[in-house]
Amino acid sequence: MAAIRYARLVAAGLLLFAVPAAAQSNREAWIDAYQSSPADYDFVIPKEMKLPPETRERLRDRPPVTGTLRMRIAVAAGGREVRIRLTNEDGTAPLTIAAASVGLAATGFDARPGTLHKLSFGGADRVTIAPGAPVLSDPVELSVQVLGDLVVSVHIPQGLKLKGFGNAAMAMGEGDQTLSPALSGADTIIGRPPVSGVMVRGANPPRVIVALGDSITDGNRPALGQLHGWPERLQQRIAASPKRPALAVINAGIGGNRVLSTSWGKAALARFDRDVARIRGVSHVILFEGINDIGNGGSSTMFGTNPPLDVNDLIAGYRQIIARAHAANIKAVMGTLTPFQGATSYSEAREVQRQAVNRWIRTSGEPDAVIDFDKAVRDPAVPLKLRPDYDSGDHIHPSEAGYRAMGDSIDLALFR
Template identity: 40%
Template sequence: MKTTSTLRRAGITLLAATTLTAIPTAATADPSHGARAAGWHGAWAASPQSATAPFAPNWSQTGFADQTVRQTVRVTAGGTRARIELSNRYGSTPLKVTGATVARAAEGGAVRPGSVRTLTFGGRDSVTVPAGGTLISDGVPFRTTALEPVTVTLYLAGPTGPATFHHMAAATSYRAAGDHRADTAGTAFTETSGSWYYLSGVEVSGGPRTARRDGIVAFGDSITDGVGSTTDADNRYPDELAERLAATGRPRAVLNHGIGGNEVTNDTTWAGEKAVARFKKDVLTEKGVGTVILLEGINDIGGSGPAFPGGPTPEVSVNQLIEGHRTLIRQAHAHGIKVVGATLTPIKGSFYFTPENEAKREAFNAWVRTSGAYDSVVDFDRAVADPSDPDRILPAYDSGDHLHPGDAGYRAMAEALDVDRL
């Protein structure tokens, strides 16, 4: 690892410590933070993004017309009732959802017979989500347990135009022509995608812990999003953390608000709004959350280079990145949310690695460890680093690109978190 004198020679200065529910795009959190809002709290989440296809074709840019989309997600907290959140945050026209169901997941695009429940919106089967808006369905009796997969199916009869979606799902979504929202078999769902569409949350109520603000948000970029993990295996580090918590007999909601490619200080055309802007929309609107794990900044460091997908973004200094984190900490603390700061994981051997970028990463990590700005710190860097070459991910933890961990690396990250201090 670099010494302080090496960082100084690189010209880097460390800063010292110092019922139908509509949610507008620029919503701020309710001061009660939802803990008393009929006991509803988040059980699964994904951050919305605007339509884009930087790596491979998906369904976001063309949208849907007379098609059914079936999406399976794993809830991290259980309850006796469920409802969903639909986002049209980046839609330029209203989104008409003709009908929706929730069911217990089976294999592929199938669901378990007898489990399908019709979702309503203000008592109606169909709903229109305003351009730029978010809507929450009515609650439906639907018993769930922590770590259970549930399937949400949306029938979109009319043309939607470009779709608000979550690009890197590490999960398979299914599409069928026509109306198949009530199907239990998956035979009609012949098309697949690796993204989520319109679905941005699943909330539950009636569980044993609904009155507590003990939910956790994992906030960050692709390493929080789970890039490099096995598709449909729920092996992202937030998934592994949820499994650790459930194994103690005290399951808690863990909500993943990572976006692959996201930056703290720069907006991008393909990886979402900058973190300091989207934090209040994605995190502060979540119900029952008391802790956020903040792991973000490697794209700010590497994004100005020619290898950055989607084209380079403006160069970001270590001090600018630190100020971005301070902004996020202030936003969280203003809403009574504790912040766990995380060090940035190794990049040696990846397309981001240069001596200058590595010096920035080392300097920022030194600030995370020593500043006292966070409520607590988790050292993901050391958790996945190769002891014989600490600037590189341990080969057993590497997904293969020397930037993103694989399944074992994400498990090591989750194990580095002190669950008693969360």
């Protein structure tokens, strides 16, 4: 009898330990499921720069916008609650949001009827965001799926300066239409969205991969329905994988961004903590950046006259990002720089620098893993160029087929 009582006590003790373990496996947690890194663009298009008229018109400087601004956003993780992150981090004056909402997306910028929820901030419908600061909304009960689309609307009564180089398509309507499923009299405009992030809360949250890069990474596109770069293609592959690895990919790309210098958005070295290390659930960063450091060293149409780039300085910048990632318990994966022969920023001397950087990425052993994007998109017949069907036409940015090839080239085993 004593042995039986002892066995029962042992079983009960094991049960006490087993219940928390089971509960932990189904735990709920907040993670970041979308990002658009804040960026300012202090830049005027030079008259001598060759751009199609429609592109020049899209990128021209515009007066501040007022009314309801609506963004369509794809999230990389699912959950039952969401929180929206708004930004004034690159602003120089307070930004007032008089009302805001979130809902499930229908067609275009329309919200699915019955899904719109008013957002609050510390219980208030209205919030003023200080210059240099973000603001996080209160949680909203809204069930979202992996790769599901949300529409987020903000009513801006006093005007917001949007830079065309932000490259995201948004809808703009007059007055407060934040709770209207369809915006009345809306125009499509291009700019950097004031929504900088979405957090979701759900059971068994995935690990997060952050893609840190420039325009070849940036997920903002000037038209709905376009592939949001290679990070979105990577997320599609993860979602479609038979093994369904618990991974979510968010995009921290900024068009024109550089590793060492601030101009189009803060330098990668300056924004690493904000755009990578602070992310909830991050386990890996994919660093794919440096072609703008190379292409704009010395004289440049886009950036004027700059000091010539020393490749050793760029490699030192990479080493610093790797070190800071490791200090935050984040694995650092690096992508080789893709070809750009034929682009306005190309020169033979700059090609020598790209080759030196890629040689270091491939052979140094300092990144935790390497993705050979160069090999994935280069022309086998002319390796210094993008493959013709992977070239968007400017000889530096990939076409949608090129972005797809980049996303398809990534071994998912790197993130196990």
